[in-house]
Amino acid sequence: MIFSLAVYSAPYTSQASYTAYQFAKALLGQGHQLHRVFFYQDGVHNATGLAVPPQDEFDLHIAWQTLAKTHNLDLVVCIAAALKRGVIDAREAKRYNKASHNLTDGFSVSGLGQLIEAAAISDRLISFG
Amino acid sequence: MRKKILFVSRRAPYGSSTARDAIDVALAASVYDQDIGYLFMDDGIFQLLKSQQSQGIDQKNISATLGAFALYDIENIYVHEESLKERGISIDELIFDNLQVLNNKSVTMLLNEQDQLMSF
Numbered sequence: 001m002i003f004s005l006a007v008y009s010a011p012y013t014s015q016a017s018y019t020a021y022q023f024a025k026a027l028l029g030q031g032h033q034l035h036r037v038f039f040y041q042d043g044v045h046n047a048t049g050l051a052v053p054p055q056d057e058f059d060l061h062i063a064w065q066t067l068a069k070t071h072n073l074d075l076v077v078c079i080a081a082a083l084k085r086g087v088i089d090a091r092e093a094k095r096y097n098k099a100s101h102n103l104t105d106g107f108s109v110s111g112l113g114q115l116i117e118a119a120a121i122s123d124r125l126i127s128f129g
Numbered sequence: 130m131r132k133k134i135l136f137v138s139r140r141a142p143y144g145s146s147t148a149r150d151a152i153d154v155a156l157a158a159s160v161y162d163q164d165i166g167y168l169f170m171d172d173g174i175f176q177l178l179k180s181q182q183s184q185g186i187d188q189k190n191i192s193a194t195l196g197a198f199a200l201y202d203i204e205n206i207y208v209h210e211e212s213l214k215e216r217g218i219s220i221d222e223l224i225f226d227n228l229q230v231l232n233n234k235s236v237t238m239l240l241n242e243q244d245q246l247m248s249f
């Protein structure tokens with residue numbers, strides 16, 4: 001079965017992002033296909049490369065990256081939601097003349113159309129948060 | 130691929146960005162030629178009230194944004210009857226003249242017809 005996930009909550013405050021990660025791992029482990037993970041609203045904070053969680057806590061940012069690398073996942077961040085929350089890639093940083101950028105490798109920015117395309121392509125779209 | 134997608138909007142128009150974020154997704158969906166429905170229930174029905182004066186909190190008027198639905202051919206707009214009753218709101222206090230009022234049973238049927246649900 002083809003799945004896509006939508007993540008709407010920031011990591012740490014809510015457990016939703018972590019649950020989405022676990023769900024992704026579980027479905028891949030059972031041989032299903034994960035078409036895309038789309039991060040919207042506060043979910044875009046999953047994609048910052050500047051988060052430093054305490055050493056004795058689970059590092060969700062690294063976990064997403066590792067999972068994406070292992071399974072060649074499409075992790076997409078909503079560009080409008082990301083820009084207004086200060087999650088920005090090198091290209092957008094240049095365009096808006098910002099001093100720095102922080103989008104983690106393994107994530108890409110795109111529009112809401114990618115969420116809709118995921119809903120259209122997938123047998124199941126599961127929302128978290 | 131064209132799918133039946135129902136948006137379920139359950140949050141009040143202001144105080145959180147969720148109501149507006151849901152509208153943005155629906156407008157994007159209409160551009161991608163999907164079969165869209167939009168259901169307002171729980172506190173989401175407050176989004177539909179006429180005469181919102183959001184300028185007092187420096188926010189855009191969400192009922193004005195909802196007016197774009199017609200331009201985007203989002204015509205299947207539903208409102209949950211029990212949510213209206215619980216809040217003492219009548220249909221003539223709401224924007225849109227094409228609202229379809231659904232009771233619990235009809236909402237259940239509507240949900241069962243969909244390929245995908247997007248709940249905000």
